[in-house]
Amino acid sequence: MVEFWVIILSLFSGLTFSCLLIWYVDRNKQDSPHNLLHGSMGWPFAGETLGFLKPHTSNSMGSFLLEHCSRYGKVFKSHLFGYPTIVSCDFELNTYVLQNEGKLFPVDYPKVMHNILGDYSLLIVKGDIHRKLRNTTINFVSATKSESNFLHWVEVLALLRINSWDPISKQVAFYGEAKKFTINVMVKHLLNINPEEPLASKILRNFENYIKGFISLPINFPGTAYSKALKARIRLSAIIKDIITERRKCNNVKAMEGGDLLNVILSKQNLSDEEMVSLVLDLLFGGYETTAKLLSLIAYFLGGAPRALETLREEHQEIRKRKKEGEPLNWEDYNQMQFTQNVMYEAMRCGNVVKFLHRKAVETVKFKDYVIPAGWKVLPVLSSGHLDPTLFENPWEFDPFRWNNKSTSKKAAPFGGGPRLCPGADLAKVETSFFLHHLVLNYRWKIKSDDPPLAFPFVEFTRGLLLDLEPIAASTFGKHL
Numbered sequence: 001m002v003e004f005w006v007i008i009l010s011l012f013s014g015l016t017f018s019c020l021l022i023w024y025v026d027r028n029k030q031d032s033p034h035n036l037l038h039g040s041m042g043w044p045f046a047g048e049t050l051g052f053l054k055p056h057t058s059n060s061m062g063s064f065l066l067e068h069c070s071r072y073g074k075v076f077k078s079h080l081f082g083y084p085t086i087v088s089c090d091f092e093l094n095t096y097v098l099q100n101e102g103k104l105f106p107v108d109y110p111k112v113m114h115n116i117l118g119d120y121s122l123l124i125v126k127g128d129i130h131r132k133l134r135n136t137t138i139n140f141v142s143a144t145k146s147e148s149n150f151l152h153w154v155e156v157l158a159l160l161r162i163n164s165w166d167p168i169s170k171q172v173a174f175y176g177e178a179k180k181f182t183i184n185v186m187v188k189h190l191l192n193i194n195p196e197e198p199l200a201s202k203i204l205r206n207f208e209n210y211i212k213g214f215i216s217l218p219i220n221f222p223g224t225a226y227s228k229a230l231k232a233r234i235r236l237s238a239i240i241k242d243i244i245t246e247r248r249k250c251n252n253v254k255a256m257e258g259g260d261l262l263n264v265i266l267s268k269q270n271l272s273d274e275e276m277v278s279l280v281l282d283l284l285f286g287g288y289e290t291t292a293k294l295l296s297l298i299a300y301f302l303g304g305a306p307r308a309l310e311t312l313r314e315e316h317q318e319i320r321k322r323k324k325e326g327e328p329l330n331w332e333d334y335n336q337m338q339f340t341q342n343v344m345y346e347a348m349r350c351g352n353v354v355k356f357l358h359r360k361a362v363e364t365v366k367f368k369d370y371v372i373p374a375g376w377k378v379l380p381v382l383s384s385g386h387l388d389p390t391l392f393e394n395p396w397e398f399d400p401f402r403w404n405n406k407s408t409s410k411k412a413a414p415f416g417g418g419p420r421l422c423p424g425a426d427l428a429k430v431e432t433s434f435f436l437h438h439l440v441l442n443y444r445w446k447i448k449s450d451d452p453p454l455a456f457p458f459v460e461f462t463r464g465l466l467l468d469l470e471p472i473a474a475s476t477f478g479k480h481l
Helices: 002-028 063-072 091-099 111-117 127-144 148-162 174-191 198-215 225-249 261-268 273-302 306-321 331-335 338-351 382-386 400-404 406-410 425-442
Strands: 075-080 083-088 171-173 365-367 370-372 377-380 443-447 466-471
Touching: 063 075, 083 091, 091 377, 091 382, 111 198, 111 225, 127 261, 127 273, 127 425, 148 174, 148 425, 171 174, 174 198, 174 261, 174 273, 174 425, 198 225, 198 273, 225 261, 225 273, 261 273, 273 306, 273 338, 273 425, 273 443, 306 338, 306 400, 306 425, 331 425, 338 400, 338 425, 400 406, 425 443
Parallel strands: 083 377
Antiparallel strands: 075 083, 171 466, 365 370, 443 466
């Protein structure tokens, strides 16, 4: 009897293995037009997702993409995030995908991100709703980026952080400091909450948990990062809704110069409460997390680029020389920070804050020699173009001077492209420029070689980016307003 069950079990195991093998081979040997693209579908069920998301330095392609591009070419098929996928490391195809986002390649983020972002996030909404929310954001950014009130608070909060550093320890965890600066700016600019208010600290604590959910396993079990993120979003939504209710009670909803985002969108009266909440959270996310990463990448790369740092410092010294002692920066000063712009663009190109995007082909598309099947996910890998030696000379080298050539901007998309070009980019550039002004005029620094930016897939400094600071002797530039 035992031998009988052993035979049955062996037959069952063999049959199961054969079915899985046929299924696996069938997925890797597609009929036309799928077979026009080479690639591997990976393991059953899991595909190649774990390999694709394997951490690596953000100023590199990573072993997965290097190996697959070498074996299959710049565009290949895979199975990622539970779906058959076309991965594109071709700059021209990526540009085509981004420019046709509303027609052929709509946004298609994993369902687990929808649960965290909500139904009205700019990242996932499409069509008329996306245009309405995006236009509201762009109008607010365009109207406020040069306002004296906004510029004043950006500089005040930059100095608040820099002047808080302990001159005795001469060391600072810069990534954390950049986060404190950017969250304070955004909470003030979006909700008119001062950094010393308890509500600001409450928002920061919840926002940290909210952000961690984006790179967590989608396991909604108490104590997991994903569960904490879902609860944090509920709490953040409640905070913003309470502020909305209070302003309506006080009839304090007039849009005015120097007004915050919430007043602007309340005055328009064309958004639902849920749309308002999502808009505030989206701008908080972009203005806080993304800008903090940009500032940290700049500090990291400048630490190994003395010529670029000295050129940047000279630019800001010239600006400061034209001003009276303690005179605040203004919009005209910002427009003089041309090399600062180069530094920002080059840090985004090298550091790759956003490695790839999620899109989906709504119909079969042929581009050059590539055929993208209808219904497949499409992942344009932005970092591949930024690090392509056929597009950039020494692409792994941090060289802000390359942006003096106007053609460089046609070969890189540091803030995205197409209809989903980052709507808050102008605010991020002002924040970063003003902070750098006071940083480079008052400090030199050295970086720790064992703390590079890592793609997780979002950029992280796992050790906080510790900087050894050296105050610039007898510097009076920008210490006080």
